[in-house]
Amino acid sequence: MFEKFQTMFSDSEENYLKTIFHLERSLKDGVSTNAIADQMQTKASSVTDMLKKLSEKQLVNYIKYQGVTLTEKGKKTAAAIIRKHRIWEVFLVEKLDFNWDEVHDVAEQLEHIDSEKLIDQLDKLLNYPKFDPHGDPIPNKDGNFPLRDKQLLSNLKVGDIGVCVGVKDTSSDFLKYLDKHGIALGKQIEILEKEEFDKSQKIKIDNQILHVSQQIASNLFLKTKH
Amino acid sequence: MFEKFQTMFSDSEENYLKTIFHLERSLKDGVSTNAIADQMQTKASSVTDMLKKLSEKQLVNYIKYQGVTLTEKGKKTAAAIIRKHRIWEVFLVEKLDFNWDEVHDVAEQLEHIDSEKLIDQLDKLLNYPKFDPHGDPIPNKDGNFPLRDKQLLSNLKVGDIGVCVGVKDTSSDFLKYLDKHGIALGKQIEILEKEEFDKSQKIKIDNQILHVSQQIASNLFLKTKH
DNA sequence: AAATAAATTTAGATAAGTCTAAAAATAAGA
DNA sequence: TCTTATTTTTAGACTTATCTAAATTTATTT
Ligand SMILES: [Mn+2]
Ligand SMILES: [Mn+2]
Ligand SMILES: [Mn+2]
Ligand SMILES: [Mn+2]
Numbered sequence: 096m097f098e099k100f101q102t103m104f105s106d107s108e109e110n111y112l113k114t115i116f117h118l119e120r121s122l123k124d125g126v127s128t129n130a131i132a133d134q135m136q137t138k139a140s141s142v143t144d145m146l147k148k149l150s151e152k153q154l155v156n157y158i159k160y161q162g163v164t165l166t167e168k169g170k171k172t173a174a175a176i177i178r179k180h181r182i183w184e185v186f187l188v189e190k191l192d193f194n195w196d197e198v199h200d201v202a203e204q205l206e207h208i209d210s211e212k213l214i215d216q217l218d219k220l221l222n223y224p225k226f227d228p229h230g231d232p233i234p235n236k237d238g239n240f241p242l243r244d245k246q247l248l249s250n251l252k253v254g255d256i257g258v259c260v261g262v263k264d265t266s267s268d269f270l271k272y273l274d275k276h277g278i279a280l281g282k283q284i285e286i287l288e289k290e291e292f293d294k295s296q297k298i299k300i301d302n303q304i305l306h307v308s309q310q311i312a313s314n315l316f317l318k319t320k321h
Numbered sequence: 322m323f324e325k326f327q328t329m330f331s332d333s334e335e336n337y338l339k340t341i342f343h344l345e346r347s348l349k350d351g352v353s354t355n356a357i358a359d360q361m362q363t364k365a366s367s368v369t370d371m372l373k374k375l376s377e378k379q380l381v382n383y384i385k386y387q388g389v390t391l392t393e394k395g396k397k398t399a400a401a402i403i404r405k406h407r408i409w410e411v412f413l414v415e416k417l418d419f420n421w422d423e424v425h426d427v428a429e430q431l432e433h434i435d436s437e438k439l440i441d442q443l444d445k446l447l448n449y450p451k452f453d454p455h456g457d458p459i460p461n462k463d464g465n466f467p468l469r470d471k472q473l474l475s476n477l478k479v480g481d482i483g484v485c486v487g488v489k490d491t492s493s494d495f496l497k498y499l500d501k502h503g504i505a506l507g508k509q510i511e512i513l514e515k516e517e518f519d520k521s522q523k524i525k526i527d528n529q530i531l532h533v534s535q536q537i538a539s540n541l542f543l544k545t546k547h
Numbered sequence: 548a549a550a551t552a553a554a555t556t557t558a559g560a561t562a563a564g565t566c567t568a569a570a571a572a573t574a575a576g577a
Numbered sequence: 578t579c580t581t582a583t584t585t586t587t588a589g590a591c592t593t594a595t596c597t598a599a600a601t602t603t604a605t606t607t
Binding site for chain 4: 353354355365366368369370385386388
Binding site: 129139140159 | 555
C-alpha cells in the first residue's frame, strides 16, 4: 500500500546499481563481477562484497560465480538515480551556464541528494526535459525511458541528412572537439562523401564543409529525416 | 601562492567544523566536547576522536580537557560550508518554491557538494544574496559575514516600529506559526502594547492587531527605523 | 580428460566514523 | 582541602567500504 521507496541506500550502493544498470543494457546478458570492477575502477573482491549486500536487499539477482542482474526494485532504484543525474545535468547547462563537458562530475555528486521535492521542482523549472545535455534519455518517475530513434553518423550513407541528437562518448575531450568544430545538439548535418578506406566522412554543417574521422562519426548520434 | 584550499574534507569533518563555528559565536569562550556532542546528537567520545583529527589537520586548536577553538583555516572552511548552505536555501525558496520551513534538511545535504563553479553560478543566478530565507547572513567568498543591526521583538518598546529581518528559532513549527499569522520577512511591525506580567505583546502587522507571546517575541528579529 | 588459464570468491587487513564502558582529569560542594 | 560529581578521554568493539593475497570455481586448451 504505502510504498516508501526511497528507503535510502548509501552512495556506494547507488553507484553500483547505476553501473550494473548501464552494463546490463550494453552487455545484454548477465553482468560479470569483473565488468563491474573495471567500470568502477575498483577490485573484483570489493564487487563481490557489494553484490552480496545488494542481493540481501533484493536489489539484484546474484548467483555465485554467475554474475548479476537487477531485480525490478533494483531497476527502479537505478533509474531514479539516473533520472536525478540527468536532470541535474540539464539544470547545470540550462540555468548555471555550465558547458556540456563539465557537468558530469558535479552531477555524480548531486545524484545522491535525497529529496523528492527537490527533483520534482527542478524537473518543473526545466520544463520536464526528456533528454540530458548529451542527448541521453531522462527516465520518468516510473523509471521508463523516452525512446528516440537515432543512428550513429558512421552508419549513415552519402546523401543522408540528420540532426545531432546525442553523443556516445561523453568525454570532455570529445565534447570540446565538437564545440571547436561547431557541432552541437540540434544542428543539421548532411553526409557528402564517405571514404571507404579509413571510414572518414565529408559532411556539411552550417553550410560549412567538415572532414570527420571514423572515431568522430562513430560517437555522434543523428536523427535522420523521414 | 597557489592556495588550493578545497582540499576536500569529509562530510563528517565539515559538519563538526560548522557546529564548532556556530557554538563559538554563541558560547563566546572555547567550545566544550559535550557542547558539540549535544548539538550534533552524538557521543562525547566520538567528538574527542574527531577533535584529534581536526587538530592534526590544523583546523582547530585543541588542548585536552580544555575544549577547542577554530583556527583561521578552520574558520574559513566553516564559513565556506555555511555560505553554501545558505545560498542553497535561497535557491530552494526563490527558484524551486520551497517554503522557508522545508529547506534546511535539503541544504544540509547540498552544502557538502564540492564545486566552486556551482556555488559561484548559483550565487550569480540568485543575484548575490546577502541573507538567507531565515534572515541569516551569507558570508562572502573570503568568509566575511555581512552585518545588519537587528533586535529581538522582545527587546523593543511600545511605539517602536520595525521590519522583520530574521528568525532566531528556525524550527518548522515556529516558521509555520509565523506563516499562519502572516508574519514574514520584510513585513512591518509596530509594538502597540506590552504586558509586563507574561511579556506578551500586542502588535500591528498589515493593519491587523496580533497578540504574540514572549516565546514568539524572543525569536523574531526586527530592524528598527532610525 | 587433464592441464592450464582466467574469473570469482574468501580470508584477513585497514581506515573512517561511531558506540559503550571504564579510567582519568577537572570542577563543585561540604 | 577532601570528597563527590561532572566532564573528558581512552580502550576496545562494531559497521561500511575498501584492499591484497590466497583459495576456489569455471572456462579454455592442448
Ligand atoms: Mn553524466
Ligand atoms: Mn549525460
Ligand atoms: Mn539551514
Ligand atoms: Mn537558514
